[in-house]
Amino acid sequence: MTRADRPSSAEPPPGAPQPERRGRREPAADRPALHADVTITRGTHRVEAAFDAVPGHPLAVIGPNGAGKSTLLAAIAGLVPIDSGSVRIGDRDVDRLPPERRRIGVLFQDYVLFPHLTVRDNVAFAARMRGSRHAARAAAEPWLERYGLVPLADRLPAELSGGQAQRVALARALAAEPEVLLLDEPMSALDVELRHEMRAELARHVREFGGATVVVTHSRADAAALADRVLVLEDGRVTQRGTLAELGAAPATAYVRRMLATPDDDER
Amino acid sequence: MTTRPASPSAPRRGLGRSHGGLAWPVAVLAVIALAVLVLPLVALVVRAPWGELGDLLTRRSVLEALVLSLGTAIVATGVCLVLGVPLAALLARAAAWPSPARRLLRAAVTVPLVLPPVVGGIALLLLLGRRGLLGGLLEDLFGITVPFTTGAVVIAQVFVALPFLVFAVEGALRSTDRRTELAAATLGASRWQVFRHVTLPLVAPGVAAGAVLCFTRALGEFGATITFAGSLPGVTRTLPIASYLAMQTDPDEAIALALLLLAVSVGVLLLLRDRWLPGVRG
Numbered sequence: 001m002t003r004a005d006r007p008s009s010a011e012p013p014p015g016a017p018q019p020e021r022r023g024r025r026e027p028a029a030d031r032p033a034l035h036a037d038v039t040i041t042r043g044t045h046r047v048e049a050a051f052d053a054v055p056g057h058p059l060a061v062i063g064p065n066g067a068g069k070s071t072l073l074a075a076i077a078g079l080v081p082i083d084s085g086s087v088r089i090g091d092r093d094v095d096r097l098p099p100e101r102r103r104i105g106v107l108f109q110d111y112v113l114f115p116h117l118t119v120r121d122n123v124a125f126a127a128r129m130r131g132s133r134h135a136a137r138a139a140a141e142p143w144l145e146r147y148g149l150v151p152l153a154d155r156l157p158a159e160l161s162g163g164q165a166q167r168v169a170l171a172r173a174l175a176a177e178p179e180v181l182l183l184d185e186p187m188s189a190l191d192v193e194l195r196h197e198m199r200a201e202l203a204r205h206v207r208e209f210g211g212a213t214v215v216v217t218h219s220r221a222d223a224a225a226l227a228d229r230v231l232v233l234e235d236g237r238v239t240q241r242g243t244l245a246e247l248g249a250a251p252a253t254a255y256v257r258r259m260l261a262t263p264d265d266d267e268r
Numbered sequence: 269m270t271t272r273p274a275s276p277s278a279p280r281r282g283l284g285r286s287h288g289g290l291a292w293p294v295a296v297l298a299v300i301a302l303a304v305l306v307l308p309l310v311a312l313v314v315r316a317p318w319g320e321l322g323d324l325l326t327r328r329s330v331l332e333a334l335v336l337s338l339g340t341a342i343v344a345t346g347v348c349l350v351l352g353v354p355l356a357a358l359l360a361r362a363a364a365w366p367s368p369a370r371r372l373l374r375a376a377v378t379v380p381l382v383l384p385p386v387v388g389g390i391a392l393l394l395l396l397g398r399r400g401l402l403g404g405l406l407e408d409l410f411g412i413t414v415p416f417t418t419g420a421v422v423i424a425q426v427f428v429a430l431p432f433l434v435f436a437v438e439g440a441l442r443s444t445d446r447r448t449e450l451a452a453a454t455l456g457a458s459r460w461q462v463f464r465h466v467t468l469p470l471v472a473p474g475v476a477a478g479a480v481l482c483f484t485r486a487l488g489e490f491g492a493t494i495t496f497a498g499s500l501p502g503v504t505r506t507l508p509i510a511s512y513l514a515m516q517t518d519p520d521e522a523i524a525l526a527l528l529l530l531a532v533s534v535g536v537l538l539l540l541r542d543r544w545l546p547g548v549r550g
Contacts (some may be wrong), residue, residue, distance in 0.1 A: 100456045108447060108451060112445065
């Protein structure tokens with residue numbers, strides 16, 4: 001974890017191809033925002049939401065179980081089809097593109113690492129899709145260093161703890177150099193005791209990423225640590241938006257009031 | 269059930285435990301079943317003409333049959349892999365289809381599995397024979413005659429062995445987590461790359477197990493082969509057919525051929541079990 005604190009301009013090892021932009025973060029202003037305005041039907045459920053996510057200001061989508069938060073995220077990533085609306089990144093229309101061409105990184109709920117690949121090859125996966133195994137492994141090296149994964153590089157996902165798996169999944173997603181990062185319930189697969197610590201670490205990585213970020217959660221603590229604006233989704237509809245303080249000052253629904261009053265599992 | 273162990277953790281003793289807790293009729297029948305499986309092989313090994321085995325196995329007719337059998341079974345396994353893995357992928361994907369289409373597809377793969385191989389051979393003749401559904405066309409247009417060629421042996425083997433591979437791979441596909449494929453897509457993998465780098469490696473043990481089943485099934489193929497491909501020495505006379513024919517004229521050669529088949533089958537099993545077939549490891 002201390003390694004992740006190294007300056008973000010850490011140089012790749014000598015001999016490794018110089019990755020473009022890798023390890024360096026541009027000012028947030030240069031990075032495109034995410035504009036989403038979508039309607040999705042899944043079975044009998046319908047989800048409708050419109051929002052912008054601006055670089056440097058992560059947005060939390062918060063709501064009760066079954067509200068359609070994960071469906072919304074999957075639709076933005078291109079993993080489920082939208083009925084109507086649009087998804088734009090900067091001035092790029094991506095809603096007709098397949099997921100592999102959207103440049104949207106996803107941190108899945110229980111990370112979904114590739115079980116047959118080592119930590120190194122998981123992190124190298126995106127680069128491997130564009131080039132040789134050798135080049136991909138070299139390109140993964142700075143990411144392994146940045147996320148403190150060098151000692152784990154040859155392990156398989158089954159040999160990792162929850163916190164380590166999360167770090168690998170995040171490194172894997174960010175090594176693809178996405179323009180937008182989506183996080184789906186990032187803490188739910190972790191032990192309660194670990195959440196507090198991992199949340200702070202994840203918040204730091206999200207800040208370092210610097211691009212447009214959306215985090216789906218049902219936890220107020222996640223929203224407080226990872227995002228600075230909140231969108232409340234209940235039963236497929238947006239019921240409130242603002243900062244947590246604004247929500248607290250004037251909760252729009254009973255759910256918002258309850259959510260703000262109930263301590264999270266790991267805060268008791 | 270009037271007496272019970274003093275505590276749930278106390279070891280249970282008594283007559284019932286002495287032979288694994290099976291009722292005696294079950295135990296007796298199980299032993300008979302085992303005898304049915306093992307005794308014939310014991311007889312084969314005991315009565316084999318070990319002294320002349322060297323001579324028998326180097327006969328030209330035996331070597332011809334061995335080379336032909338290994339060659340055709342390997343090619344047939346290759347064909348089954350190339351065609352069967354995609355069919356398994358289709359079948360796994362079809363789980364989401366409407367029921368009539370899904371059932372038809374499944375039946376099409378299952379029927380050859382339960383069909384007597386001779387029926388398969390006759391069916392293949394009616395398709396690819398000179399007056400067959402496609403055979404006439406092939407002969408008129410390209411001058412190709414399929415039956416009674418080495419190619420026909422391979423086709424017969426593929427017909428009987430393909431379902432084994434398809435079902436083995438389909439089972440493996442169904443038990444993989446579809447979300448790994450979605451994750452790969454968000455990392456820039458095209459559909460083909462997802463298949464190549466994620467799906468295929470994840471089902472590799474299923475593919476290998478299917479290929480072993482497929483190979484052994486192809487190696488032992490008799491009924492469809494003799495019906496559709498005949499028994500031309502060096503061309504279509506595979507080990508099982510040669511063994512069957514030798515039984516009428518030279519039983520010692522037949523036994524030698526049978527031993528050879530047994531050795532190849534067991535050899536394949538031993539070779540691959542540790543790596544790919546944890547299920548058959550003792």
